[in-house]
Amino acid sequence: MPSSEQASTSTKRNLIVISNRLPLSVKRSEDGSYISSMSSGGLVTSLSGLTKTAEFRWYGWPGMSPKESVEQDEIRRSLAPHNAIPVFLDEELAQKHYNGFSNQILWPILHYQPGVTYDEGKWEAYKKVNEIFADTIAEAAQEEDLIWVHDYHLMLLPELLRERMAKKKRQACIGFSLHTPFPPSESLKVLPVAKDILKGMLSSTLVGFHTEDYRKNFSESCEYLLNARVQDSSILYKDRLVKTGHFTVGIDPDKFNETLKKDDVQARIHDLNERYKDIKVIVGVDRLDYIKGLTQKLHGFEQFLTDYPKWQGKVVLIQVAVPSREDVKEYQELETELSCLVGKINGKFSKPEYSPIIYLHRSIPFTELTALYSIADMCLLTSSRDGMNLVAFEYIACQEQRNGVLALSEFAGASVFMADGTIQFHPANIKEMSQCIHQGLTMSKEERKERYDKLAKFVHTNTSARWGQSFVAELSKRHA
Numbered sequence: 001m002p003s004s005e006q007a008s009t010s011t012k013r014n015l016i017v018i019s020n021r022l023p024l025s026v027k028r029s030e031d032g033s034y035i036s037s038m039s040s041g042g043l044v045t046s047l048s049g050l051t052k053t054a055e056f057r058w059y060g061w062p063g064m065s066p067k068e069s070v071e072q073d074e075i076r077r078s079l080a081p082h083n084a085i086p087v088f089l090d091e092e093l094a095q096k097h098y099n100g101f102s103n104q105i106l107w108p109i110l111h112y113q114p115g116v117t118y119d120e121g122k123w124e125a126y127k128k129v130n131e132i133f134a135d136t137i138a139e140a141a142q143e144e145d146l147i148w149v150h151d152y153h154l155m156l157l158p159e160l161l162r163e164r165m166a167k168k169k170r171q172a173c174i175g176f177s178l179h180t181p182f183p184p185s186e187s188l189k190v191l192p193v194a195k196d197i198l199k200g201m202l203s204s205t206l207v208g209f210h211t212e213d214y215r216k217n218f219s220e221s222c223e224y225l226l227n228a229r230v231q232d233s234s235i236l237y238k239d240r241l242v243k244t245g246h247f248t249v250g251i252d253p254d255k256f257n258e259t260l261k262k263d264d265v266q267a268r269i270h271d272l273n274e275r276y277k278d279i280k281v282i283v284g285v286d287r288l289d290y291i292k293g294l295t296q297k298l299h300g301f302e303q304f305l306t307d308y309p310k311w312q313g314k315v316v317l318i319q320v321a322v323p324s325r326e327d328v329k330e331y332q333e334l335e336t337e338l339s340c341l342v343g344k345i346n347g348k349f350s351k352p353e354y355s356p357i358i359y360l361h362r363s364i365p366f367t368e369l370t371a372l373y374s375i376a377d378m379c380l381l382t383s384s385r386d387g388m389n390l391v392a393f394e395y396i397a398c399q400e401q402r403n404g405v406l407a408l409s410e411f412a413g414a415s416v417f418m419a420d421g422t423i424q425f426h427p428a429n430i431k432e433m434s435q436c437i438h439q440g441l442t443m444s445k446e447e448r449k450e451r452y453d454k455l456a457k458f459v460h461t462n463t464s465a466r467w468g469q470s471f472v473a474e475l476s477k478r479h480a
């Protein structure tokens, strides 16, 4: 029988959140103790924002896998106060799953990149890790629990978990949220295991995407590759009706407001404003990932300095490139390319008292990040594809005073929702990017305010809390 869409009778159900990455990554310090630090990236930002309004247990890989059970217990204890529960994976398996299949094969396909080399061994590791998560969650989950699985590292989990829960004669209400784009079937089908991935996701009760386009691509892929029947926003597959939807992810803007009020942050803002009082600041904050279009951004900025020479010496691009997936060859090569390019452009336009690009290849503290967002006249985001891009939201959350300009690639998910207010461009069109930078830097105060108000309204309405609540509300309306 198709799963029903009846409203659930229970009022409060426990929520289990599962993602490959936990909010805290654990590392061993020199004295042998375990230290944890906040993980990078938008998935953690969006789910961390949810912790203020919802209670949940969060399962995921802690970033390391000690073999000794004493050490595992120590990690378990250090994460417990954060409601985080580690899923331990053998180091080599974790590496093949995360770097190998997830980031070298799936990630580029989901971001429409051609030329991916499939590898059976990495696929086996991907399946194995999904099985380990399924075993762990099937052990922990109760009949009435709501289970919310996140992202492309765990696309097989809904199916594997449902099978295990069925063996225990338990129903499973499973939501799945994808944080990346979902490509059209023509791009997806280059993956020899595309059908397995679709079937894995289709064992969910509810599948959520960032945009309507990604949702449609998924439905069409199910129809085309699996012969599933699409009925409006639901998909009928093997006698189960699976609901799909798009849910607008966001940030916790209050966290930025509160941080901006702190004395040390205000002092930092004052110093940075002094330093750049005669210079316009463009900020960029991206993980060092080829999907963020960092090479194009540097070329676009170089083009701008060439097209509008009077700006030389009067504008600086402060680019934070957060290290990411550093064991993957493509990311290492990109890092080398970017360092060279920054050197080349700075070599071309620098004067003894001025360099056009300040390149920070590291993670920066949250207080420094908010100060930087706040003093920047413009934020430039150039993704070639991007699930959403929460940096766009964060910049706006810190711009109440200055009303800076947000220049955004038309290929970031955020561009769909922020069309009214941002300046948008094609990231591969360097000339267009150059013109957009000029437009942003010369925009009148009135126009900036008008645009900013629209964007701020969107960011303050579509918070991470609201995203979580709407997804969980939709999920809890349904049975298995």
Ligand SMILES: O=P(O)(O)OC[C@H]1O[C@H](O[C@H]2O[C@H](CO)[C@@H](O)[C@H](O)[C@H]2O)[C@H](O)[C@@H](O)[C@@H]1O
Binding pocket: 021, 040, 041, 042, 043, 044, 046, 151, 152, 179, 180, 249, 287, 324, 325, 386, 387, 388, 389, 390
């Ligand atoms: O965990 P990492 O490998 O270090 O990567 C960080 C995260 O990158 C991706 O984030 C995506 O999710 C954001 C929030 O929904 C979205 O705004 C962004 O466009 C996406 O790229 C990835 O999907 C996460 O799983 C990673 O944790």
Ligand SMILES: O=c1ccn([C@@H]2O[C@H](COP(=O)(O)OP(=O)(O)O)[C@@H](O)[C@H]2O)c(=O)[nH]1
Binding pocket: 039, 040, 041, 042, 043, 045, 285, 286, 287, 320, 322, 362, 363, 364, 365, 369, 388, 389, 390, 391, 392, 394
């Ligand atoms: O040193 C830093 C600088 C930024 N961020 C955060 O990384 C997230 C990036 O999310 P986004 O959705 O823009 O892209 P993703 O990295 O998830 O692809 C944002 O919340 C940033 O504040 C971070 O973790 N460390």
